[in-house]
Structures are given as C-alpha cells and as structure tokens.
Amino acid sequence: MKLVAVDYQAKNADKLFVESLHQTGFGVLKNHPIQQSLVDGIYKNWQGFFDSQEKQQYLFDKDTQDGYFPPSVSETAKGHKVKDIKEYFHYYPWGRCPDALRQQLADYYLAANQLAATLLSWVEKHSPESVSARYSQPLSSMIENSDKTLLRVLHYPPLTGGEEPSAIRAAAHEDINLLTILPAANEPGLQVKSKEDTWLDVPCDFGNLIVNIGDMLQEASGGYFPSTTHRVVNPQGADQSKSRISLPLFLHPRPDVVLSERHTADSYLTERLRELGVI
Numbered sequence: 001m002k003l004v005a006v007d008y009q010a011k012n013a014d015k016l017f018v019e020s021l022h023q024t025g026f027g028v029l030k031n032h033p034i035q036q037s038l039v040d041g042i043y044k045n046w047q048g049f050f051d052s053q054e055k056q057q058y059l060f061d062k063d064t065q066d067g068y069f070p071p072s073v074s075e076t077a078k079g080h081k082v083k084d085i086k087e088y089f090h091y092y093p094w095g096r097c098p099d100a101l102r103q104q105l106a107d108y109y110l111a112a113n114q115l116a117a118t119l120l121s122w123v124e125k126h127s128p129e130s131v132s133a134r135y136s137q138p139l140s141s142m143i144e145n146s147d148k149t150l151l152r153v154l155h156y157p158p159l160t161g162g163e164e165p166s167a168i169r170a171a172a173h174e175d176i177n178l179l180t181i182l183p184a185a186n187e188p189g190l191q192v193k194s195k196e197d198t199w200l201d202v203p204c205d206f207g208n209l210i211v212n213i214g215d216m217l218q219e220a221s222g223g224y225f226p227s228t229t230h231r232v233v234n235p236q237g238a239d240q241s242k243s244r245i246s247l248p249l250f251l252h253p254r255p256d257v258v259l260s261e262r263h264t265a266d267s268y269l270t271e272r273l274r275e276l277g278v279i
C-alpha cells in the first residue's frame, strides 16, 4: 500500500479521495485550504500552555469531556494495558479554554470543520447505492448542528527514560468518530497500518494533510469505509528530548444519530470512552 496524495484543487479530487478512503481508510490531501501560519501559531502557544502550571486549572470534566487531560488519566488504547505517553486539551466552542488562546482555536475549529464537512459530502456523493441505503440519514445531515465535534490539542512530552518500558506516545488504535482531519504535527512519529499489516510512516510536512475514517463511519457504512489503525511511535536518539504537538479534529455526529442497528452515536461514544478509561 502506498500513500498517494490527492490534489484538493483537482477537478476529480472528490472521486480520487473517496476511492482512497475506501481502499485504505486513509487519505492524503495536498493543496488543501488549511493555513500553515494558523496551525504553527497554535503549536507555539499551546507549547507554552503545556509547559505552564496554568493547565491544572482546566482539568477535564468527566461528563462534558472538555478541558485538560493530564498524563495520569490519558487514554489507554483499546486492547492495551499501558497508558499512552501524552497529555491533551479538548476544545469545543461551548467548552472551557484559556481566554488568550480561544480565538485562534475557534478560527482553526471553524476552518477544519468546514473542510471536514466538504470531505464528508464527497464521501456521501461517492458512496455506492447499496452503502447509502444503510445511512439512516444523509451523512451531511448527521453533523448538522452537532456540538460533539472535537478539536484535540495533543502534547507528547520529551521522553525522560522513566517511561514504562512498553509505553509509546500513542498505542495502535482506531478513531471513534466519522472522519479525522490531521494537519502535519511539528515532529514525525505517526504511522498507519497498511492492508499488508506493515507500519507506514506518514509524511510530516505541512503540504500533506491527513484524513482518516473513524469507527462511526465504518459502522454506518457497514465496513465499506474502513477505520484505519494508526499509532505514534517514540522518537530515537537526540529527538527524545523534543516535544511533539498535533491537532486532530474529530468530526462527530449529533448524539441522536442512528449509526446502525446496534448503535446510536451516543451509545457508541459512551461504550468507547468507557473502554478508554476516561469516563
């Protein structure tokens, strides 16, 4: 499996991109509309947030899931025993956020959400009829007025050598949501599992924006769009002393949306968060 970038501006971008999502659960977009200066600014300002003790004032709320998740509660990926080496902040427009950082995140949230909505409309347009027939409503209406779409500012601290021997920055997992939009992080480390069961390094330059299918779209499409397994590996050598920051946007439907005979978005999310140990 090769990761081929699709040109967002190309005439047939929608078709090529959805083909990639179907084949691999994964898509790479070049010439995408996300602004590098905005993302770089967020990385810089949030490094400051994670380096300060101010973060302790924003400890996450178990019921609403907004705020700061310290390394001590950070997720244990499904099927794993050891916690990931990471801390993160969950931003929702209705949620808590330091005043000085809010506008920038709000701007990015809006831009990434618009892109996600466009990409979801591409998925809808190019879903075969037998797959569309499974959708309880058009994909685009599943996200209408959703307040569950989540922007995660994710910080992987420098390694100290005191980590649990088998712990990695993010153990192999699949995302829970419909689609994930992931601009390049400030350091490499992201890998995606290929169909052949090997790990591929994901390009880490701003020109390539990563999109992957989450379990909710896999569930709603009866597996036509597979959610991809991915992970973040630990840096080696001198890079161990570097932090890594990334900024996934997880596109979520409204909680009432029926995904399949088994699940609404709400029942599915609750089951998954319990497995992750964060509720």
Ligand SMILES: O=C(O)CCC(=O)C(=O)O
Residues within 6 Å of the ligand: 152, 154, 170, 175, 182, 185, 190, 230, 231, 232, 246, 247, 248
């Ligand atoms: O940090 C990354 O590059 C990926 C993060 C991720 O996969 C996640 O938070 O679900």
Ligand SMILES: [Fe+2]
Residues within 6 Å of the ligand: 173, 174, 175, 230
């Ligand atoms: Fe992920």
